[in-house]
Amino acid sequence: MPVNPAPGPQRPGIFRKALMWWGTRPLLQVFIIGFLVVSLYFLAVNVIESMRRIGVTPGFDFLNRAANFEIGESSIPFQAGDTYIRAIIVGLLNTLKVSVLGCVLATVLGVAVGVAGLSRNLLLATAVRWYVEIIRNTPLLLQLFFWISLTSAFPAPRQASAFLGSIYFTNRGVFIPGGSIDGLSVSGSTVFAGAIATFAAILFILKRSRALNITSTALSFTAVVVVVAAGLSFGGAQLNVDIPELTGFNIRGGSSLSPEFAALLTGLVVKFSAAIAEIVRAGIQSVNKGQWEAARSLGLHPGQIMRLVVLPQALRVITPLTTSSYLDLTKDSSLAVAIGYPELVSVINTTANTTGQSLEALMILIGTYLVINLSVSVLMNEYNRRVALRGNGR
Known part of the structure; x- marks a missing residue:
């Protein structure tokens, strides 16, 4: 004999959902939210009026004005007068x-x-x-x-000793070996970006195929390094390793922190x-x-x-x-x-x-x-x- 399955629990309607969302005291919640909104409004009006009274124009227009101060350390070029x-x-x-x-x-x-x-x-x-x-x-x-x-308390550059032959701890900063790529052409940059995309694609395929492990990742990384080296060579680029050295009264070369x-x-x-x-x-x-x-x-x-x-x-x-x-x-x-x-x-x-x-x-x-x-x-x-x-x- 066919068996009729028992009906499952009915989903609550829109009105029931609204009551569940507002809780058992919706009027109290509406009053609290309204009070907060009105308080924030009056606070904003008073702040804007106070700023105008002291001669400050509210807004973010100042972001495009010139900043007349220097920044001692920056990852991008900056000088006094920039925005x-x-x-x-x-x-x-x-x-x-x-x-x-x-x-x-x-x-x-x-x-x-x-x-x-x-x-x-x-x-x-x-x-x-x-x-x-x-x-x-x-x-x-x-x-x-x-x-x-x-x-x-570190010594001055002239008295500093090289740690591991290429690292200097001085009172002017820490000097470590650095590297640079000279002559990177457009084709070389394209190959470099393509190599990174290829490495990401290989990892994705290995993960989907459940073959992702340390060995496969190492082999993939080695292959990408070879592709990058070939691409840089094809693009006419040259990789330079810069080792810091004591020259005169300061340390030249490398990267500094x-x-x-x-x-x-x-x-x-x-x-x-x-x-x-x-x-x-x-x-x-x-x-x-x-x-x-x-x-x-x-x-x-x-x-x-x-x-x-x-x-x-x-x-x-x-x-x-x-x-x-x-x-x-x-x-x-x-x-x-x-x-x-x-x-x-x-x-x-x-x-x-x-x-x-x-x-x-x-x-x-x-x-x-x-x-x-x-x-x-x-x-x-x-x-x-x-x-x-x-x-x-x-």
């Missing part, structure tokens, strides 16, 4: 530079310290524990003052590597001991167990907490204003002081940090979703 919007872009690039490098280096150091903290070597584990506790319980601003004082940038980057990396180390330790310890025993029964050595079995499962615990560390690192880079590094907050502060547009400058600062942090959150949440799906797959 304020260009100055803000310079500060934004400086913030992004130290934030991206800080996240990468803090992750590498934090993972290494976290794994070392679980070592059976009592001396190593104790040293890691002291490192984590001292760094985590010391204010970041105090650490930045320590690092900037340490860079000031200013004392302020080096101190800020070191402070951020050391501070947040300790936090990430604790996250990694907790994530590893969250993996069931049976996973370790099963991996040992297969004949895997400890390095393989950690890389192939434990860390992939621990990522489901590590990733969400690491996202918070990345966001905190990006926001705490604003403390660079205390040691003289010209990042976004420093440039915005100078802009507000020279133009009088404090409210507009503050709005730009808040909006910029909001966009940066939301972008980081979206990327990390997407990665966390992929890790969680892969971990829960059958």
Whole structure:
């Protein structure tokens, strides 16, 4: 006999959805929202009137005016007389530079310290524990003052000794080897961009075919390097390696990191590597001991167990907490204003002081940090979703 399935629960109508959204006291919520809107309106009117009273025209027209100040360190050319919007872009690039490098280096150091903290070597584990506790319980601003004082205590370039034969720590900055590409033609640039696109396509195909591993990635990267080298040679380009050398009273060549940038980057990396180390330790310890025993029964050595079995499962615990560390690192880079590094907050502060547009400058600062942090959150949440799906797959 045919069986009629029981009807499922009916979906709520529009009126029911509205009641669910507003809750049990919709009139109270409407009153609160209306009160907030009216309060913000009167606040905005009073602020605009106060600005006009002191001779400040509200708006963002000041961004196209000339900025009569210099910026000590910039990733793009800037000089006094350029527009304020260009100055803000310079500060934004400086913030992004130290934030991206800080996240990468803090992750590498934090993972290494976290794994070392679980070592059976009592001396190593104790040293890691002291490192984590001292760094985590010391204010970041105090650490930045320590690092900037340490860079000031470095010898002058003439008395500096080469570390590893090509790295100089001086009171004028840290000098490291650099490289440049001379004579890169249009065809060479096209080949270079095509090689990057090819590498991305290979990784995508390998991932779709479930053949993505360290060996295949290394082979793909080697192939791309060969293609890039051939493309550069075909385009008439030449790769030059620039080694810093002591010449006269200064060091010439290579790339240099200013004392302020080096101190800020070191402070951020050391501070947040300790936090990430604790996250990694907790994530590893969250993996069931049976996973370790099963991996040992297969004949895997400890390095393989950690890389192939434990860390992939621990990522489901590590990733969400690491996202918070990345966001905190990006926001705490604003403390660079205390040691003289010209990042976004420093440039915005100078802009507000020279133009009088404090409210507009503050709005730009808040909006910029909001966009940066939301972008980081979206990327990390997407990665966390992929890790969680892969971990829960059958």
